[in-house]
Amino acid sequence: MMHDELSVVIELIYPILSSQYFMCRYTYKLGHKLFNGSYVWSGMYSFKASPYPGQGSLQRVVIFGDMGKAEFDGSNEYNDFQPGSLNTTYQLVKDLKNIDIVLHIGDLCYANGYLSQWDQFTAQIEPIASTVPYMVGSGNHERDWPGTGSFYGNMDSGGECGVLAETMFYVPAENRAKFWYSTDYGMFRFCIADTEHDWRPGTVQYKFIEHCLSSVDREKQPWLIFLAHRVLGYSSADFYGAEGSTEEPMGRESLQELWQKYKVDIAFYGHVHNYERTCPVYQNTCVRNGSHHYSGPFGATTHVVVGGGGASLADFAPVRAKWSYVRDHDYGFVKLTAFNHSTLLFEYKKSSNGRVHDHFTISRDYRDILACTIDGCQGTTLAS
Numbered sequence: 001m002m003h004d005e006l007s008v009v010i011e012l013i014y015p016i017l018s019s020q021y022f023m024c025r026y027t028y029k030l031g032h033k034l035f036n037g038s039y040v041w042s043g044m045y046s047f048k049a050s051p052y053p054g055q056g057s058l059q060r061v062v063i064f065g066d067m068g069k070a071e072f073d074g075s076n077e078y079n080d081f082q083p084g085s086l087n088t089t090y091q092l093v094k095d096l097k098n099i100d101i102v103l104h105i106g107d108l109c110y111a112n113g114y115l116s117q118w119d120q121f122t123a124q125i126e127p128i129a130s131t132v133p134y135m136v137g138s139g140n141h142e143r144d145w146p147g148t149g150s151f152y153g154n155m156d157s158g159g160e161c162g163v164l165a166e167t168m169f170y171v172p173a174e175n176r177a178k179f180w181y182s183t184d185y186g187m188f189r190f191c192i193a194d195t196e197h198d199w200r201p202g203t204v205q206y207k208f209i210e211h212c213l214s215s216v217d218r219e220k221q222p223w224l225i226f227l228a229h230r231v232l233g234y235s236s237a238d239f240y241g242a243e244g245s246t247e248e249p250m251g252r253e254s255l256q257e258l259w260q261k262y263k264v265d266i267a268f269y270g271h272v273h274n275y276e277r278t279c280p281v282y283q284n285t286c287v288r289n290g291s292h293h294y295s296g297p298f299g300a301t302t303h304v305v306v307g308g309g310g311a312s313l314a315d316f317a318p319v320r321a322k323w324s325y326v327r328d329h330d331y332g333f334v335k336l337t338a339f340n341h342s343t344l345l346f347e348y349k350k351s352s353n354g355r356v357h358d359h360f361t362i363s364r365d366y367r368d369i370l371a372c373t374i375d376g377c378q379g380t381t382l383a384s
């Protein structure tokens with residue numbers, strides 16, 4: 001669309017008072033300019049201004065991967081394998097008044113080169129994406145194609161090579177062909193990695209990840225969240241198990257030291273189409289037992305696979321590791337609620353009925369995050 005054909009009119013700005021903060025709500029409509037100079041206008045939409053980094057208001061974040069799209073009338077289509085997609089979308093629309101931001105961490109619509117399916121997907125999520133920030137990560141179905149610079153040489157993007165994803169969605173990346181970026185939302189810092197490009201030590205992405213994790217002021221933004229499409233942490237997926245593994249090759253090998261050092265609260269992944277939550281785990285070992293409530297000093301990062309947004313489900317391997325605390329072979333999504341700087345609620349909800357199936361809370365003082373834990377601070381020697 002040519003720039004002069006699109007105009008956005010902000011019709012109304014008024015402050016909504018909360019006890020501590022002014023929050024602006026913007027009402028807007030989109031217009032398409034015709035050749036005769038007249039406009040065709042959309043209906044009215046509205047969104048509220050995001051909280052500033054560190055702001056202490058109520059903040060609710062929805063996270064999932066691998067949703068895709070489906071036809072409401074049940075008709076067949078190419079790439080028709082996301083049966084949970086409409087349920088997930090429905091639950092989010094239903095609860096939209098209680099959602100502030102959405103993070104869809106890769107495998108967005110599974111168009112795989114059939115561009116009309118992007119229109120179908122964006123129409124499906126329009127009620128959500130027109131109202132709250134709809135932030136995306138890149139997955140294999142957005143990016144991978146042989147010989148085009150993707151880390152994996154498979155054909156999962158159907159030749160899109162990330163072009164559609166970076167055109168349809170804005171992300172604040174330095175180079176939008178590389179989908180890693182950080183974004184702040186009130187008390188949250190999100191570090192979003194791009195597993196379709198190399199993340200190992202020595203790469204630009206590794207430097208970005210360390211910078212994103214290390215540069216946040218945890219007193220103001222205590223909730224530090226790492227996200228990526230493929231599982232760089234822990235998963236009991238049977239297809240990893242078949243390779244004798246519980247992650248992408250070279251996944252957590254180098255990154256786990258960063259998560260531990262910078263005390264990442266929760267790491268989220270998609271790609272595996274189910275739900276799984278670990279205990280706080282470091283180097284394959286539970287530093288704390290799995291629980292529904294954590295308080296006191298940081299122990300280790302909790303890893304969560306939340307790839308059951310809609311695409312056909314993945315099975316778990318028969319052997320269960322000690323770190324695998326809660327599993328669900330079903331469609332669902334995660335909702336994080338930060339009530340303040342010391343209380344975070346995690347909920348995993350089923351897409352079929354919106355009910356909470358797993359949950360935990362973290363209660364703590366920011367000073368605990370700043371203190372040293374296992375490998376959490378630079379090592380010292382007698383000489384130092």
Ligand SMILES: [Fe+2]
Binds near residue numbers: 066107229270271272
């Ligand atoms: Fe994927």
